[in-house]
Amino acid sequence: MENVIKYKNVDWTLPLLFSFDAYIIAMSKVAKELKIKNPITFAYGMMPTKWTGGRISKYRTQDKKAIEKHLKKVIEAGTTPLFTFSKYFIEKEDLNDEFANWLLDFGYEHNCQFIISSDLLYDHIKSKYPDAKCIASVLKFVFELEKVLETGETEFYNSLIDKYERIVLRPEYSRRRLLKHLNDIKDLSKVEVLINQVCINNCKEAIREHSNIPISDYDENAKSQVGVFCPFEAYRRKNGLEKAFLVGNCYEKSEVDAMVENGVRHLKLQGRNYEKNSIFGMIGGHLFDSVGAYSEISSYMLDMINNDKKILKDLIITPRKN
Amino acid sequence: MDILKYENVNWSLPGLIRNKDVIFLLLNSLSMYEVPVPNISCYGTALPTAWNKNTIFLNELSLERYEIVIFELLHRYISLKITPILKFDDYKIDKKCFSDVFANDLLNFAGTHNSKVIISNDDLLDYVKSKYPNLKCIASEKKSIIEDNKKQGLSYYDSVLKKYDEVILNPNFVVDCDLKELKGYDKISKMHVIADNNCIKNCPNLKNFDKCDYDFEKKSLKKGVFQNFANCKKRGKKLSSLIGKTLLLDDKKIRDLIELGFNNFMLQDKHINNVLFEEKLFSYVFESVGYSQYFRALPSEKCSCGCGSDKNGKCNQI
Numbered sequence: 001m002e003n004v005i006k007y008k009n010v011d012w013t014l015p016l017l018f019s020f021d022a023y024i025i026a027m028s029k030v031a032k033e034l035k036i037k038n039p040i041t042f043a044y045g046m047m048p049t050k051w052t053g054g055r056i057s058k059y060r061t062q063d064k065k066a067i068e069k070h071l072k073k074v075i076e077a078g079t080t081p082l083f084t085f086s087k088y089f090i091e092k093e094d095l096n097d098e099f100a101n102w103l104l105d106f107g108y109e110h111n112c113q114f115i116i117s118s119d120l121l122y123d124h125i126k127s128k129y130p131d132a133k134c135i136a137s138v139l140k141f142v143f144e145l146e147k148v149l150e151t152g153e154t155e156f157y158n159s160l161i162d163k164y165e166r167i168v169l170r171p172e173y174s175r176r177r178l179l180k181h182l183n184d185i186k187d188l189s190k191v192e193v194l195i196n197q198v199c200i201n202n203c204k205e206a207i208r209e210h211s212n213i214p215i216s217d218y219d220e221n222a223k224s225q226v227g228v229f230c231p232f233e234a235y236r237r238k239n240g241l242e243k244a245f246l247v248g249n250c251y252e253k254s255e256v257d258a259m260v261e262n263g264v265r266h267l268k269l270q271g272r273n274y275e276k277n278s279i280f281g282m283i284g285g286h287l288f289d290s291v292g293a294y295s296e297i298s299s300y301m302l303d304m305i306n307n308d309k310k311i312l313k314d315l316i317i318t319p320r321k322n
Numbered sequence: 323m324d325i326l327k328y329e330n331v332n333w334s335l336p337g338l339i340r341n342k343d344v345i346f347l348l349l350n351s352l353s354m355y356e357v358p359v360p361n362i363s364c365y366g367t368a369l370p371t372a373w374n375k376n377t378i379f380l381n382e383l384s385l386e387r388y389e390i391v392i393f394e395l396l397h398r399y400i401s402l403k404i405t406p407i408l409k410f411d412d413y414k415i416d417k418k419c420f421s422d423v424f425a426n427d428l429l430n431f432a433g434t435h436n437s438k439v440i441i442s443n444d445d446l447l448d449y450v451k452s453k454y455p456n457l458k459c460i461a462s463e464k465k466s467i468i469e470d471n472k473k474q475g476l477s478y479y480d481s482v483l484k485k486y487d488e489v490i491l492n493p494n495f496v497v498d499c500d501l502k503e504l505k506g507y508d509k510i511s512k513m514h515v516i517a518d519n520n521c522i523k524n525c526p527n528l529k530n531f532d533k534c535d536y537d538f539e540k541k542s543l544k545k546g547v548f549q550n551f552a553n554c555k556k557r558g559k560k561l562s563s564l565i566g567k568t569l570l571l572d573d574k575k576i577r578d579l580i581e582l583g584f585n586n587f588m589l590q591d592k593h594i595n596n597v598l599f600e601e602k603l604f605s606y607v608f609e610s611v612g613y614s615q616y617f618r619a620l621p622s623e624k625c626s627c628g629c630g631s632d633k634n635g636k637c638n639q640i
Contacts, residue, residue: 289573
């Protein structure tokens with residue numbers, strides 16, 4: 001039965017929390033029934049808060065009871081929630097935000113982990129909970145790229161490996177240089193590789209985009225700037241997709257295989273802004289050996305998600321209004 | 323670009339009408355990203371006719387409207403360089419039905435546009451060949467399942483291929499056959515293999531096409547789950563008891579068949595929603611990991627369960 005899993009020893013970090021959580025629940029039932037390890041080790045996401053970074057969750061609520069029930073259900077399914085508190089420009093007064101701190105408290109009590117990029121937030125979390133598990137977001141290295149390159153990228157990651165539970169490597173590095181530096185990485189078990197980022201190498205718009213996204217909820221000017229210009233698309237239109245692949249950050253299958261064969265254990269997928277339809281297939285195609293038994297599994301999961309009310313019970317499912 | 327799951331394979335995709343949105347969107351994406359279209363054709367029963375009476379038709383347009391637009395649709399496939407293969411696969415057909423006007427109009431399209439047809443009835447085959455001698459006729463899966471006596475093995479398919487140009491193999495035959503027997507068989511290139519039939523192996527229901535409960539099918543389809551029998555042997559079965567017990571071909575079997583010379587594969591003609599169909603494309607035809615996500619796309623204007631609601635949150639179905 002283990003043959004249905006594509007990469008046997010990989011812990012997946014998936015864009016499902018407060019996004020497509022029904023998939024997590026359905027997967028846990030499948031894993032239980034097939035007596036296999038739940039391949040969704042971690043699921044990340046977060047609704048709008050003063051600390052939220054990356055893509056914002058579809059679910060916009062501050063209903064604590066609802067959030068508690070939702071998170072407990074995900075945890076019971078055997079998946080660890082990762083809160084994307086990855087906003088880089090966090091101000092000191094943001095650290096006092098009541099809702100964000102409530103989430104931190106609840107998350108810590110329930111062994112959730114925290115994806116962060118701000119050193120200020122890191123210090124705040126560790127001062128409250130010294131053994132809280134923090135993950136260095138890829139955004140940290142995007143915003144601090146100058147420092148990263150001055151230090152040397154491998155050295156920079158090594159300098160943080162003891163501080164963080166895991167480090168999400170920049171795809172520019174992991175895709176092109178990690179395999180050459182495997183022996184130089186202090187602890188390979190603590191690196192996480194993002195394999196399906198569709199951006200261009202060293203995107204010049206990344207900082208602007210990820211400065212605007214976290215505040216686009218309440219800042220109309222920021223909102224109008226999000227996604228306006230995509231350098232990857234511009235490159236592709238000019239040079240064609242085949243050339244664009246070479247300068248993009250998305251891995252080819254053979255490259256993912258090589259990562260796993262060389263001992264990388266944490267793989268991550270992006271996609272919180274994808275339609276549910278597309279995420280379903282995209283995730284399944286990465287987790288499972290997609291030909292054969294997976295056809296049965298995916299039909300089974302889809303049937304559960306669409307027809308089994310118990311799957312959706314206690315999950316927040318009302319999306320944001322705008 | 324490493325995007326195809328299997329090299330040098332011709333795929334026949336089901337759902338000329340019901341899967342058209344996904345197929346056209348995929349072709350549009352491939353075109354936009356300048357990715358070469360793989361070797362695909364699209365097959366299906368198109369619409370109910372006198373030669374395939376029990377075709378289930380579930381679509382937003384009425385049957386009457388589709389009888390008008392079907393030819394535009396078929397032309398669109400041709401313009402996109404996708405061969406539409408029309409299925410007229412009732413096993414028993416009264417010869418009086420051969421004069422049915424609409425069926426003959428569809429046949430005429432196939433005969434004049436370098437298309438193919440899938441047939442179960444030998445008399446219909448003779449009729450088709452009398453009108454269009456060069457039209458390629460494929461013996462249907464239904465015919466193989468009803469007639470294929472496993473004791474005959476390859477000799478059954480030898481006899482079929484004396485009359486038909488190509489044949490869709492009984493999925494039970496594919497799963498059970500000794501691949502060594504197929505080595506060097508000179509008609510492999512005329513055989514089609516269904517890669518994803520998920521019926522139970524040797525299920526007695528498989529032959530009972532005439533006893534399909536089509537009302538039950540329609541009801542189950544509306545729920546988003548396809549089952550063509552209320553007494554389907556899979557009903558109520560745990561997932562763990564189904565793995566390895568169905569006619570699904572795994573990757574090793576498909577690669578072994580390709581090595582033997584098989585290059586015509588099909589996805590089964592079953593009603594599944596857009597999500598599962600798109601997933602099958604990116605499991606069997608395209609590599610699911612890697613570059614394919616640049617052109618993965620699903621029609622998103624309407625909720626894919628068929629409830630008709632706007633995609634933005636009114637329905638939790640996917």
